[in-house]
Amino acid sequence: MAEQVTIKRLGAKGDGIAEGGSGPVFVPKVLPGETVTIERDGSHARLVSVDVASPERETPFCPYFDECGGCATQHMKHGFYQAWKHDTLVHTLRQARIEAPIEPLIDAHGDGRRRVTLHVRFPDRAMHVGFMAPRSHQIVEIAFCPIAEPGLKEQAPAIARAVGEHLKGPRKPLDIQITATQTGFDVDVRGYGPLKDPDRLRLIDLAANLDLSRLSIHGDVIVERRPPAVVMGRAAVVPPAGSFLQATKLGEETLAGFVTEACARAKRVADLFAGTGPFSLRLAEKADVHAVEFDKGSMVALDKAVRATPGLRRVTTEARDLFRRPLLTPELNAFDAVVLDPPRVGAEAQVKQLAVSKVPLVVSVSCDGATFARDAAILIGSGYRLERVIPVDQFKHSPHLEVVGILRRDVVKKRR
Structure with missing residues (x-):
């Protein structure tokens, strides 16, 4: 009713x-x-x-906005939107009893999203390709996505539909992740299961017809016609299929700029939850870096990029589950600065170790304001000062927000 x-x-x-x-x-x-x-x-x-x-x-610029669950805020005028996002972060920090100066919201949308995940479903005899409706598994079919990078806007739905046609036999629900790289599109398909040899051969032909750089199923590379390289600072990284990547190029560059600026005087930096090294590779231009990440493939990719890039300082890598095995105080005390960029759940176990360490600088990068506030509160309670809070909007037209927090404390050096 x-x-x-x-x-x-x-x-x-x-x-x-x-x-x-x-x-x-x-x-x-x-x-x-x-x-x-x-x-x-x-x-x-x-x-x-x-x-x-x-x-x-205001009138949304996307014709799919009313039905699609991908964007939530296109109906807001720009000034109202920015104020709402900024105020949401202020409210979140206040709830955690954190009073800190929050800088103006930075628009880091740039050219748009460099990765999209489209869904292929078979609820009836027809194949449906697109994004999901809000709070639903119903597919909203799209011909283009206006918030994606120019190369992805129309080509991503066409690629997803072509892959779906090749894999529609079992009528399994597919999620097709398409990433724009320096050398072409990198496509990873989830949901299909093991491939038979004829299917592999047909997908190899499809990758050639679509001129894909790489095509994989659940991270298993079917064909790599060109290494799908992503530029990070001076280096070019070939990420593992389906691995994490910041949403926009400008978003990554903006976040990395604040990280490297804060760590400018550090000689040895730990980059925790390092991914494939968007911060490590830039930090290594001036400091020794120890990069830690759960995914072994990401660490291999980072190590290869370091070896292929002249002029970087020493970078060591470690594949380690920081949720179960955080770096302990004696390990942390070897560093002048620690950078954290955890998933949405935050880095509570690691932060508790930092709280009892002697590390003078922590740079916290988070995609969730609530877990950022929780982790920052732990560090503030142990004597750190939250000097800067910088909201970075690379998830434009959504409620999501990146936050950079710079925390310092004085460390008294023992006399010899």
Whole structure:
């Protein structure tokens, strides 16, 4: 049944919140002060119409915005959007009882997302290719994605559809990750399972027809026609198939700029949760670096990039699960600075070791404000000062936000 409500405020995920008789109701793609008609589904609702619009509303630039779950904020005017993202981070830190100066939001969208993951599903006789609708497994079919890099905008859906056609026999749900690299598109398919030899041969032919740099299934490389290189500082890295990569080129460059600036005086740096080395490779231009990452393939890729790049200082690598085996205090004390860039769950175990160490500088890079605040609070409680908090918006048009925090403390050197 449809009903009319007034939106009171926005939540951290960008949904509007209206007060209902049985509690708050979350409505997507609305703004505070708007009167809207909705259809409830428990504590969530489907937007039927905007009856009284906010002056901060604008027309979304993507024709799929109303149905697609990929973007959440295209209906917000730019100034309102930036203020909302900034204020959300302020609120998150205050909840953790952290008072620190938060710098203006930095737009790091650049040319757009350099990686997209499209879904191929077979709910009926037809094949459906696109993104998922909000809070649903229903596929919204798309011909292009306007927030992707120019080369990916239209080609990514076409590539996903071609791969789906080749693998549609078992009608398994497929997730197709497509990354733009210096040498072409790198495609990794998830969900299919082991391939038979005829399937492999057909995919090798498809990769040639589509001029892909690399094609893999669950990280198993079917064919690599050209190494899919990604430039990081002076180096060119060939990441393992399907491995982590910052969302945009400008986002990576912006984050790395703050990391290297903070560590400018450090002679020895530990880069923890290092991935394939977007920070390590840039830090190594002036400092010795020890890079630690759970994924062995990423460490091999980083090591190869270091060996192929002249002029870098010493870089050592270690494949290690920092959630189960964080670097301990004696190991940490060998470094002038520690850089953290953990997954969304944060780095609580590692931060607890840092809290009792003598490391004078910690640079925390996080894609989740809540876990950033939790980890920063632990370090602040042990004597670190949170000198800078820098929000970096590389996930534009979504509620996600990168945060860079620079924490220092005085370390008294023992006299000899």
